[in-house]
Amino acid sequence: MKKLLSNKHHAVRCSVTYLFFVSIFLFLGLYSFGQKAPNKILKDKQMVTLSKQALQDKIKGGWAGQTIGVTFGGPYEFRFLGTMIHDYQKLEWPEDAFQHYFDKEPGLYDDIYMDLSFVDVIEKYGVEAPIDSFANAFANASYPLWHANQAGRYNILHGIKAPLSGYWKNNPHADDIDFQIEADFAGLMNPGMSGAASQLCDKVGHIMNYGDGWYGGVYIANLYTQAFVSNDISFIVSEALKSIPKESTYYQCINDVIKWHQQYPNDWKRTWFEVQKKWSNDVGCSDGVFKPFDISSRINSAYVIIGLLYGNGDFGKTMEISIRCGQDADCNPSSAAGILGAILGYDKIPTYWKKNLTQIENRDFVFTNISLVKMYELGYKHALQSIVKNGGTIQDNNVSIAYQQPVPVQLEQSFVGLTPTVRKGSGWSNKPFKDSFAYDFDGNGIVITSSLSDEWNAKSDYEFKVEVDLDGVKEIISLPYNFRKRKAELFSKYQLNEGHHQLKLTLLNPSTMGNILISDLIVYSNKVK
Secondary structure (H helix, E strand, C coil), X not given: CHHHHHHHHHHHHHHHHHHHHHHHHHHHHHHHHHCCCCCCCCCCCCEEEEEHHHHHHHHHHHHHHHHHHHHHHHHHCCCCCXXXXXXXXXXXXXXXXXXXXXXXXXXXXXXXXXXXXHHHHHHHHCCCCCHHHHHHHHHCCCCCCCHHHHHHXXXXXXXXXXXXXXXXXXXXXXXXXXXXXXXXXXXXXXXXEHHXXXXXXXXXXXXXXXXXXXXXXXXHHHXXXXXXXXXXXXXXXXXXXHXXXXXXXXXXXXXXXXXXXXXXXXXXXXXXXXXXXXXXXXXXXXXXXXXXXXXXXXXXXXXXXXXXHHHCCCHHHHHHHHHHCCCCCCHHHHHHHHHHHHHHCHHHCCHHHHCCHHHCCCCEXXXXXXXXXXXXXXXXXXXXXXXXXXXXXXXXXXXXXXXXXXXXXXXXXXXXXXXXXXXXECCCCCCCXXXXXXXXXXXXXXXXXXXXXXXXXXXXXCEEEEEEEECCEEEEEEEECCHHHCCCEEEEECCCCCEEEEEEEEECCCECCECEEEEEEEEEECCCX
């Protein structure tokens, strides 16, 4: 009897143990099925199949997302410098937003019409068009430009061809955001094909940028390529970063954002604060040195990624966080919303955000003959061409893409060994420069900022000529009176021998139609206390 009872108790214990482990197994199984499945790393040249409808929807979502994002962020562009937009300030989304900007402030859409310049070249001459085709279309376009774009155009028009037009010694804005906001087309026309996107970025992005400024465009384009093969934002952000060299400061900044998101998953403001502490030290752009203004690609890309990671797939939240990060608060939500739009596809962008998009979808963007509807068509056409060119196939209602794993592009770093030490007014600001100006400085680099009187209204092709004598070495600088053709810096020179230098400027051809206004002097050194 005792033995029978013992066996019975043993059977009961076994049953309980069995049920316990079965329960644990079922719980874990249900839990794992309830989570987003981890992404499988695709192999290089592995075929990925999409329906034609899905491909079209994603391309359409990318272009529409950009347009929505820049429109939503428009009122906040550069109004919050070095600070976030606090929660008590509501971000408005008026029903006539698209109509208003298309009618009253069409220049807001430089995020789009700059892309379209390069899309137009591809449509006319194909993706194999030489770099000069892209550079000349860009340099001779009728739209005004700023920062790296403006300096790049000036260089091309004065004989410094691409890629040297974007090289940092010729372009003080080489690290600026310009190519970052113009590279969307390279990713959207190369779905799942990182190498093809990066190669196109190499050609176009060096027209106006170098180093971190170029990496901004490469990374954005690669984010788009991944949006066609995954819907996991954390995976996309990390996978696309493989296209950037780890040694670069750009990689390190974005990698920090990813780590801080993991550390503070529910607090985007903490990540924003960490970014400010470590990475808000622009040394190139003359508008940002010793000032809170920051148009560097590095920090504005960080704001894009903060929006994507903390937005967690919510279209409105993604844009809002990117806007609230401040600085270039229209371009950053444009990039974030474009990438998320490609992930979701046009049809899944919430109606609230695209309900009035139809009002302008058939209207050409300013300075172009291309509308959103036409861009949807061109984007799909160019994507199909690129898919076939890179080993993919088109069959019935499907396309098969030969996936390309992201690999790092070449290492580039601007402004090495240069730290700003002095920014001072020249004493000539807002005064006509009609004769000569001299300045002695100690360091290894100098930038002189300037403007021209009434430059926005100047249509003349007149060019001021300034002789620059630096330590006895003379050169002639041309300053076009027409803003569309001019540059913001009168003169820049880097990597001089560290020490004392003598600078003298002489205006060779004063004009009664206007004046040069010398603004600030920025001195650099590699010996910082």
